[in-house]
Amino acid sequence: MRKILVVARHEFVTTVRRIGFLIVTIGLPLLMGLLGGGVLLLNAKSMTEEHAGIQGARLGYVDRSGLAPAEHPRGADWKRYDDADSGRRKMAADGVAILILIPEDYLKSGKIEALTTRRPSITSIGETYVPQVFVDWLVRRVLAGTAEDRVARARHPVEDPVIQFILPDASGPQATERPEDYYRRLGTAFFFLILLFLSISVVGGYLIQGMADEKENRVLEMVISSVTPGQLMAGKLIGLGAAGMLQVVIWSILGVSTVVMSAVSFALNPGLFIFCAIFFLFGSLLYGSLLLGIGSLGTNQREAMQYTWVLNLLMALPAMLWFIVLAEPQGVTARVLTAIPLTAPVTMMARYAVDPAGTPTWEILATMAWLGLWTYLGLRFSAKIYRVGLLLYGKRPTPREIWRWLRA
């Protein structure tokens, strides 16, 4: 055990003292925050300006609908044309930015054409180019002769609807929730899904890079004359696991959590962090041991990465399918991903965070036991390959050789 701790401390200290670690740990979230914040601000500014530009633009229109005439709203300096051609010809000279064509069959089809000299920016793609004041004017004309209060209601038939979601296991009138509570859980679950995925991936990255460095530096034979390959593997998993954890804690404190908390109102439940820590432990031990075992067959970092891409893909699967997992935490996809050992930690974390009441306790416990079993098997399997793979320099083992090591 002492030797495992010596290896763990060495791995931890040498990793966190690297300049690269500091740059990634502190620089990356700062950069992301600055860039992300900057882009959001610019987007919001450009959207507001474009919207205001459309709403305040001088309008021209051609009305062939035959609807009852009405006065232009107060302050509206609109220009009426007899036909589309003359409107098009004259709009530039008249300072008209948007020309609206109301066709003969408008009442039946509701179709409106808008010709505009304005070019949309990427942020204003959804704009209709028909200002709200013109829409209101049309409503009044359609409902000509109707009382003013009814016209007002027709313009907003539903004001601030009160929505309650009935929970899947609803058993009485209490079992409902407001949308904002649901969105809060969704945001929280997304945060934990990304946090857990990132932290396990970061540990994996350190492990594979460290092992490749040791192989390329030819230091391993000297090290394993002092410790067993199993002790070395355990020490690396603990030391680099701690370094990865430290990085994620710093990220959470520095910026990631702030961004998430400000974007979506965020439910910080300490229980979720404990849940996250447990699944981090299982996830990083299983993924890390398999990475070390299979990665040790490569003679350098490039080869190690070639051998382990399937593991990386599996690890990333819940993060790629987040929208399905979060939308249907008890659905087939989420359950299948919970059954696959490498995708189970992140999936179960997300399922529990988004739907704590609906995720059965037995399934959580069974997943932990299942992961415990696979982590044990993964460690044993990898220790056997790692023991021999460590000393492979420049020679690729055949599948038959690997099979022999596994049986040894």
Next chain:
Amino acid sequence: MAALEVDRVVKSYGLRRAADGVSFTVEPGEVFGLLGPNGAGKTTLIRMIMDIIRPDEGSIRALGAPVATGVKDRLAYLPEERGLYQKQRVADVLVFLGELKGLPHHVARRRADEYLDRVGLLETRHKKMRELSKGMQQKVQIAAVLLHEPALVILDEPFIGLDPANRALVIDLLKETAARGAAVILSTHLMDQVEALCSRILLIHEGREVLAGSVREVKERHADNSVLIETDAPLEGRPEVERATPAKNGLTRLSLRVPPEKLLAALVAEGRAIRHFERALPSLEEIFLKATGAAP
């Protein structure tokens, strides 16, 4: 108690036997040469001694116990394929390797400085490994191997990449280590270093023992009827002499048809001046080449 007992060890890779019933012992305080051509099975044998790979048959005991037990902390191994963490500081690497051998942190730190001083590299302690030349890195590796003061040291080609001055420094260190009572096993192709350092040798070829014993014994066993002589007597054409060839330091090497003492007696009887007369023992290199079938 022997420092190392290797007993009828067998290791196969597929159909090839890398070790085929090899046995030997190494005593404390002795420098033992483990020799053999490339691919003879030396590295396999050493890796089995260090418990990096396990033998198929036979047993190995180091310092009186199987290596898989806690005895590893008192062993040291400098592999042929070696290097140190290039991105780390010299002293940190040594302290880590010392701690892996069971030294407490503060002792490892003190010893790292002592041994760096011993190999003349104390001023590099805060440098990164990659800033050191190949020869300097080699000396740091030697320091890393010796800093926990092991009772059994195995060095695979320790002199590669060292200039003559540093080679002499390493030889001194190894002699000191043996004088302290540690057993030293040296695997090298440099036969002059073996002759200078080793008391006994084992030569293996294709996984099997070819010859073993003290350097003197082995040489005498392989000696023929040759002498090295310096005399004023004409040697060509004498009935005792089969062939005379010039040797180093103005000596002549004679292959004799009779035992050397007969020639000596004849020369003395003739009243010839004899300034040098010595049995010409073959060099280890000659024995090595002959025994492995590589001699021309």
